[in-house]
Structures are given as C-alpha cells and as structure tokens.
Amino acid sequence: MNMEIKKNSKIFHPFLIAFFPIIAVYSVNIGLIQLEQFIFPTLIIVGGAFLFFLCLKYVLKNAKKAALIVTLAFIIFFSFGHVYNMLNQVSIGDIDLGSNRILLPIFVISFGIGSFLIVRTKRTLDNATSIVNTISVVFITVIIAMVGIEAFGCDECLIQQTYSLGIFSNQIMDSTLYFEEHSFSVSESDSLPNVYYIILDGYPRNDVLKKHLDFDNSEFIDFLKQREFYVAENSYSNYSLSSTSIPATMNMNYINFLADELGEDSRSYDPLLGKDFGLYADNQVIKNFKSMGYKVAKIGSVPMYLHEMPLADLSLCYKSIHLMDNRLFDTVARTSMIGYFIERWSEDMQRQIILCAFEELPKISSYYEEPVFAWSHIMIPHFPLIFGADGEPVTPGESLLVMNNPHLFEGTDSSWNIKQQFLQQLQFANKKSIKLIDKILENEKQSIIIIQSDHGSAFDVNLHDPTDDDVHQRLSNINAIYFPDEKPREILMNDQTNVNTFRIVFNSYFGSDYDILEDKIYWNLSFKKPFWFKDVTSVLLN
Ligand SMILES: [Zn+2]
Numbered sequence: 001m002n003m004e005i006k007k008n009s010k011i012f013h014p015f016l017i018a019f020f021p022i023i024a025v026y027s028v029n030i031g032l033i034q035l036e037q038f039i040f041p042t043l044i045i046v047g048g049a050f051l052f053f054l055c056l057k058y059v060l061k062n063a064k065k066a067a068l069i070v071t072l073a074f075i076i077f078f079s080f081g082h083v084y085n086m087l088n089q090v091s092i093g094d095i096d097l098g099s100n101r102i103l104l105p106i107f108v109i110s111f112g113i114g115s116f117l118i119v120r121t122k123r124t125l126d127n128a129t130s131i132v133n134t135i136s137v138v139f140i141t142v143i144i145a146m147v148g149i150e151a152f153g154c155d156e157c158l159i160q161q162t163y164s165l166g167i168f169s170n171q172i173m174d175s176t177l178y179f180e181e182h183s184f185s186v187s188e189s190d191s192l193p194n195v196y197y198i199i200l201d202g203y204p205r206n207d208v209l210k211k212h213l214d215f216d217n218s219e220f221i222d223f224l225k226q227r228e229f230y231v232a233e234n235s236y237s238n239y240s241l242s243s244t245s246i247p248a249t250m251n252m253n254y255i256n257f258l259a260d261e262l263g264e265d266s267r268s269y270d271p272l273l274g275k276d277f278g279l280y281a282d283n284q285v286i287k288n289f290k291s292m293g294y295k296v297a298k299i300g301s302v303p304m305y306l307h308e309m310p311l312a313d314l315s316l317c318y319k320s321i322h323l324m325d326n327r328l329f330d331t332v333a334r335t336s337m338i339g340y341f342i343e344r345w346s347e348d349m350q351r352q353i354i355l356c357a358f359e360e361l362p363k364i365s366s367y368y369e370e371p372v373f374a375w376s377h378i379m380i381p382h383f384p385l386i387f388g389a390d391g392e393p394v395t396p397g398e399s400l401l402v403m404n405n406p407h408l409f410e411g412t413d414s415s416w417n418i419k420q421q422f423l424q425q426l427q428f429a430n431k432k433s434i435k436l437i438d439k440i441l442e443n444e445k446q447s448i449i450i451i452q453s454d455h456g457s458a459f460d461v462n463l464h465d466p467t468d469d470d471v472h473q474r475l476s477n478i479n480a481i482y483f484p485d486e487k488p489r490e491i492l493m494n495d496q497t498n499v500n501t502f503r504i505v506f507n508s509y510f511g512s513d514y515d516i517l518e519d520k521i522y523w524n525l526s527f528k529k530p531f532w533f534k535d536v537t538s539v540l541l542n
Contacts, residue, residue: 069119238254452481
C-alpha cells in the first residue's frame with residue numbers, strides 16, 4: 001500500500017475546527033468557567049460535527065468533500081458573532097454593517113457558494129484536505145498553548161485550577177473560622193417577625209442618580225420614608241461587585257481573608273459562588289435564621305446555580321435547568337449564528353424571573369406556620385435593560401421609548417440612549433417595589449423589610465484606574481430599612497455600609513450582641529481577579 005495515499009486519507013480537521021470555538025471561549029474566561037464544563041459542549045458541538053459529517057458523507061459518497069463542507073459550515077456558524085461584534089460600529093453610508101439583516105445573508109450565501117464549489121469540483125481534494133488539516137492543528141495548538149500559559153503560568157492559578165476541579169476537595173476552605181458564631185436570645189413564646197431582604201441589583205443612591213443621570217428619585221425615596229423606612233443617605237456597599245458585596249453582607253463580615261488564603265491573583269469565583277460551599281449560598285445570615293427556627297426562602301435568581309442552596313427551604317423564580325446552564329456552551333452559542341435568538345430568549349427568561357420574584361414575595365409567609373426569612377436578589381435595575389417604565393419588554397439596543405413615543409424625540413437624537421433606558425428600568429423597579437412593600441405591610445405590619453442594593457452604577461467609569469468620582473458612583477447604594485418598632489430604629493444611621501446591616505437586625509430584634517464593624521470600602525472591579533481589593537474607604541468616608 002502506498003504511504004502517501006494513507007497519509008492523505010486522514011481527515012480530522014472538522015473535529016478540531018468544531019472544538020476550536022469551545023477552547024477559544026475558555027481561553028478568555030479562565031477562572032470563570034470550570035474545566036468540567038468542557039464535557040457537555042464538546043459532546044454536543046464536536047459530536048454534532050461528526051454526525052453532520054456522517055450524513056454528508058453518505059449523501060455525497062465522498063468523505064473529503066463532506067469533511068470540507070462541515071469545516072466550512074462550522075467556521076461560518078461560529079465566527080458569525082465575532083464578525084458581528086467587529087462590525088458593530090461600522091457603517092457604509094446609512095447601512096449598518098454589523099446587523100443581522102446584512103450579515104446573515106452574506107454568511108448564508110458564502111456557505112452556499114463554498115459548498116457548491118466543493119461538491120462540484122473534480123479534484124481529489126487530497127491537497128486541500130492536508131492544508132486544512134494542518135491549519136486546524138496549528139489553530140488548536142496555538143490556542144491550547146495560550147490557555148496553558150494563562151492557566152499554569154503562575155502558582156496561584158495552578159492552585160485555583162485544582163481547587164475548582166475539586167481534586168483536593170479537602171482544600172476547600174473552612175471559612176467558618178473567619179465568622180463569629182452567635183447566640184440569640186429569643187424564646188418560644190416570642191412572635192418573631194418575618195424578615196424580607198430584597199436586593200435590587202445595581203440600584204444607585206439618589207444623589208448619584210441626580211449627579212450622573214440627571215434624575216431625581218425623590219418620589220420613591222419619599223414613599224419609603226412615608227412608609228416609615230429609614231433611608232440611609234450616605235450608604236455604601238463594601239465591595240464593588242455583586243459576587244463580593246453580597247457574600248460580605250450575608251456573612252456580616254469582610255471577605256478580604258480570601259485574598260490572603262488564595263492570593264490576589266486567584267481567578268476562581270468558587271469560594272464566593274460555589275454551588276454548595278460558596279459564601280453566597282452557605283452564609284451566616286441564613287444559618288442564624290435557621291438556628292432560630294425560621295424557614296428560609298430564596299426568590300429570584302438569574303445567575304446560574306445560585307438558587308440551589310442547601311440551606312434554603314424553598315427556592316422560587318429561577319432559571320429552569322437547560323442547555324445554557326453550561327456557561328461555556330452558552331457563551332459559544334451566543335457568538336454563533338443563532339446568537340441573536342439565544343439572547344432574545346434569555347432576556348425573556350430574565351423578565352419572567354424578575355416578575356415572578358415580585359409576584360411571589362408577598363405570598364411567601366402564607367406557605368409556613370414558622371416565621372420566614374425571604375431573601376430575594378432581583379436583577380433590576382441591573383443590566384441588561386429589558387424593561388420600559390411600565391414593564392413593557394424592551395430589546396437592548398432598540399429603544400422602545402422612541403418607538404412608542406416618536407413625538408418626544410422629534411429633531412433629537414433618537415438612538416438607543418443607555419442612561420435613558422436605565423432610568424426607565426429603574427422606574428419600573430420603583431413601581432414594582434412600591435406595590436410589593438404595600439402588600440407586605442398590609443398583611444404583616446410587624447415584618448422587617450430591607451431594600452438594598454449590592455453596589456451602585458458604573459456609567460463612564462474607569463474600572464482599572466477609577467477616579468474618586470467613579471468610586472463614589474459605583475459604591476454608593478440605596479439602603480432602606482423598615483423596622484416595625486420605633487425603638488430599634490434609633491440605631492439606624494445615615495452613614496452605614498452593608499456589612500453591618502444584619503448585625504443591626506440581629507442585635508435589634510433577636511437579642512444578639514454583635515459588634516458593629518468599622519466601615520471599610522473596597523474597589524474590586526477586575527472580573528478576572530475577584531480577590532484583588534483596593535481600600536477606598538478614605539475616598540468616601542472621613
Ligand atoms: Zn450586583
């Protein structure tokens with residue numbers, strides 16, 4: 001047998017090309033995506049390439065042609081989103097090149113012409129196959145080398161990789177060392193209040209709204225005050241990201257020890273957001289309520305897995321389990337040719353989760369005899385901007401306000417205005433919150449209600465080198481607390497940070513004697529380094 005023929009007959013490029021987008025997405029998300037998430041997208045996408053290849057081979061009766069068409073199809077399908085993003089700001093005359101209307105036909109026609117030429121050619125395609133094989137090997141080698149350098153280039157990253165794989169599961173940190181156990185003096189006969197903790201993600205403080213968005217939110221703030229909420233006018237979150245801020249609030253403590261334990265360069269979010277043991281799910285506030293016989297309900301979780309809390313008795317309004325739970329698959333799919341539909345579909349799901357949370361919250365206490373701690377983390381007014389002021393569904397990038405009210409914008413720039421849309425979504429959050437609060441107070445005047453955000457906004461903010469103004473905008477948060485009795489309200493102050501919120505709640509109503517911690521505020525907006533903290537306390541408090 002001729003060696004040359006044997007060599008040329010090997011076809012592997014479609015499978016390497018199909019694997020390429022998976023590892024390319026991983027390479028820019030190391031630490032955010034766990035290695036085990038590779039399995040599912042690889043099975044689906046590379047398996048899909050294999051099936052597609054088998055079918056075409058059967059139809060064309062030619063393996064090389066079939067393979068080249070599969071490779072062409074996968075390149076076109078998965079490069080679509082990248083080309084789209086690259087051309088997003090480019091336009092020729094009035095035609096915006098980065099739009100589905102223009103790009104989809106171009107991509108489909110290119111695939112049609114390419115496949116036609118491959119099918120019709122009389123050549124044996126040995127050379128073409130070798131060349132494409134070689135190119136696919138080079139691509140994969142380069143990208144794997146890049147991942148290797150990124151992931152294993154430093155000791156901390158190596159630790160993080162094994163950590164997230166759970167190979168050394170005994171290394172999973174025992175963070176209880178850092179958090180105080182506490183006793184509470186509540187007797188069986190005490191009728192304990194239901195406690196509602198509602199996080200409106202990314203809701204800015206009123207002075208920030210005035211300064212940066214030229215919007216006066218006094219109507220909502222006055223409503224809260226009128227319902228006897230204490231609204232802290234100089235409130236700050238302790239960290240600038242949800243993933244650090246919320247675990248700190250829910251554990252009533254700073255989480256900087258994670259930087260000491262794992263190193264500032266660690267990229268793993270597991271200690272914060274890990275499914276069972278992360279500080280978000282496995283937190284001291286819930287443990288305290290449980291120890292006092294409370295039922296715990298988690299309502300509304302857009303982020304993955306965060307509804308799966310071993311400590312919660314009930315979890316409502318979360319993303320149902322589906323393919324896109326795999327973050328790697330989700331990201332790969334969003335940059336593909338069907339990305340547009342996936343985005344619209346996931347926005348719709350997010351709308352439903354948010355509406356569901358407002359719907360369910362006032363009903364929770366009726367499900368139990370016991371007192372209830374209802375914790376709701378609602379992704380509003382946080383991006384994506386998917387609601388109009390009255391809850392109308394909005395597609396990000398397409399201004400519903402303009403579509404519905406063209407007369408308001410005659411002669412002005414009617415393009416998508418991100419600040420305008422943000423304010424629309426914020427006003428919808430206000431409307432829903434007002435209804436919710438009134439419903440809770442109508443039936444359970446003795447409840448404790450906390451409306452708080454985990455951080456403020458970040459319009460025109462320099463993440464890596466923030467100005468004092470940026471720090472102020474991002475870390476100023478809305479913070480409104482309703483205590484049913486007048487006496488405990490006296491402890492609430494204008495200057496406060498989220499870390500003390502539940503210390504105050506437990507001291508005021510549950511007979512604990514937590515120390516009130518000194519306020520510290522940290523900037524951490526490096527998504528790749530969740531434990532890199534810069535102390536900005538002196539910028540904000542003096
Ligand atoms: Zn947040």
